Amino acid sequence: MADVIDGKKVAEEVLASVKEEADKLIAETGVTPGIAVVIVGEDPASQVYVNSKSRKAKECGFHSVKHTLAEDTSETDLLALIGTLNEDPAIHGILVQLPLPGHIDSGRVIQTISPDKDVDGFHFINVGKLGTGETSTAFVPCTPAGSMLLVERVRGRDLSGLSAVVVGRSNIVGKPMANLLLAANCTVTIAHSRTKDLPGLCRTADILVAAVGRPEMVKGDWVKPGATVIDVGINRIDAPERGEGKSRLVGDVEFAEAEKVAGAITPVPGGVGPMTIAMLMANTLVSACRRAGKEPPRF
Numbered sequence: 001m002a003d004v005i006d007g008k009k010v011a012e013e014v015l016a017s018v019k020e021e022a023d024k025l026i027a028e029t030g031v032t033p034g035i036a037v038v039i040v041g042e043d044p045a046s047q048v049y050v051n052s053k054s055r056k057a058k059e060c061g062f063h064s065v066k067h068t069l070a071e072d073t074s075e076t077d078l079l080a081l082i083g084t085l086n087e088d089p090a091i092h093g094i095l096v097q098l099p100l101p102g103h104i105d106s107g108r109v110i111q112t113i114s115p116d117k118d119v120d121g122f123h124f125i126n127v128g129k130l131g132t133g134e135t136s137t138a139f140v141p142c143t144p145a146g147s148m149l150l151v152e153r154v155r156g157r158d159l160s161g162l163s164a165v166v167v168g169r170s171n172i173v174g175k176p177m178a179n180l181l182l183a184a185n186c187t188v189t190i191a192h193s194r195t196k197d198l199p200g201l202c203r204t205a206d207i208l209v210a211a212v213g214r215p216e217m218v219k220g221d222w223v224k225p226g227a228t229v230i231d232v233g234i235n236r237i238d239a240p241e242r243g244e245g246k247s248r249l250v251g252d253v254e255f256a257e258a259e260k261v262a263g264a265i266t267p268v269p270g271g272v273g274p275m276t277i278a279m280l281m282a283n284t285l286v287s288a289c290r291r292a293g294k295e296p297p298r299f
């Protein structure tokens with residue numbers, strides 16, 4: 001049976017260290033890390049994540065502001081708000097919750113965020129820095145950064161020669177994850193919806209990352225014995241066994257079967273999800289340190 005990687009616990013450790021470093025920064029420089037979270041519309045699932053981000057920010061001792069804009073807010077108004085936050089010296093991190101409503105060009109919104117405050121790591125400058133290995137001045141996207149910390153807990157920091165398969169090629173998860181694994185000396189393959197023989201490819205992976213958005217698509221017999229399995233997927237499915245109208249969260253990996261084969265595996269919930277929020281706080285702290293001219297800690 002695999003070790004189940006406790007992402008919630010690792011996330012709490014990261015948050016404790018963020019808080020400690022934030023206290024130091026405040027005491028030494030008077031700079032309080034500040035984060036602004038912007039959400040457009042009232043999608044309940046998104047509200048849950050955004051509230052959880054605001055709560056964790058306060059627990060870390062950050063200055064935290066939340067802007068909830070109406071579903072029909074114009075792109076111009078959203079861009080103007082980002083402009084104001086870019087100029088606000090009390091704000092070191094800006095996160096615009098995705099997805100945005102269809103009438104707003106999310107690419108344009110992301111590229112309007114100042115790269116120095118882009119704690120999601122989605123701006124071209126930060127994407128380019130990650131791609132060229134400038135990780136000491138980049139912001140690395142939170143979900144891949146958190147996933148890497150979990151991989152390192154199991155395998156150590158140097159992953160030389162291990163074969164890694166990332167299923168999914170989004171700009172938010174799959175591509176940056178592949179870049180981080182490559183930087184850690186893995187031999188990386190990125191799979192997607194046009195990949196041939198996905199089960200066979202997955203069976204070659206010492207490190208298997210599933211970021212697909214399809215409930216339990218990666219089957220237990222796709223997992224190489226002893227592999228480290230990182231399940232990024234968050235899928236809400238109906239759970240009539242829990243009662244009428246109830247739902248539950250599952251990942252992109254068939255956990256019950258994969259657990260029998262893997263060396264280590266992340267659960268859903270309680271795996272990558274909590275790490276994402278912890279890394280958002282870590283990135284915001286790093287941003288505040290840079291602004292204060294202080295060497296940021298490494299997580």
Ligand SMILES: NC(=O)C1=CN([C@@H]2O[C@H](COP(=O)(O)OP(=O)(O)OC[C@H]3O[C@@H](n4cnc5c(N)ncnc54)[C@H](OP(=O)(O)O)[C@@H]3O)[C@@H](O)[C@H]2O)C=CC1
Nearest residue numbers: 143168169170173192193211212213232233234272273276
């Ligand atoms: N834990 C966390 O903090 C976070 C979790 N997530 C979750 O991670 C998952 C992925 O998110 P995201 O990357 O944004 O999703 P996207 O929908 O942007 O990307 C999904 C990727 O999976 C690929 N894919 C889809 N179907 C198949 C298939 N049948 N076989 C192989 N590949 C397939 C797509 O391929 P193609 O490019 O060919 O279409 C695409 O590259 C979702 O469940 C999301 O909720 C996301 C962000 C944070």
Ligand SMILES: Nc1nc(=O)c2c([nH]1)NC[C@@H]1CN(c3ccc(C(=O)N[C@@H](CCC(=O)O)C(=O)O)cc3)C=[N+]21
Nearest residue numbers: 049095096097098099120234269270271273274276277
């Ligand atoms: N600009 C932007 N940045 C993001 O990082 C971003 C985003 N937009 N849009 C949505 C996705 C999704 N995402 C999650 C964060 C935490 C959990 C999380 O904490 N999940 C808990 C469960 C929470 C629950 O019970 O619903 C867990 O897995 O244990 C999940 C998903 C960040 N995202």
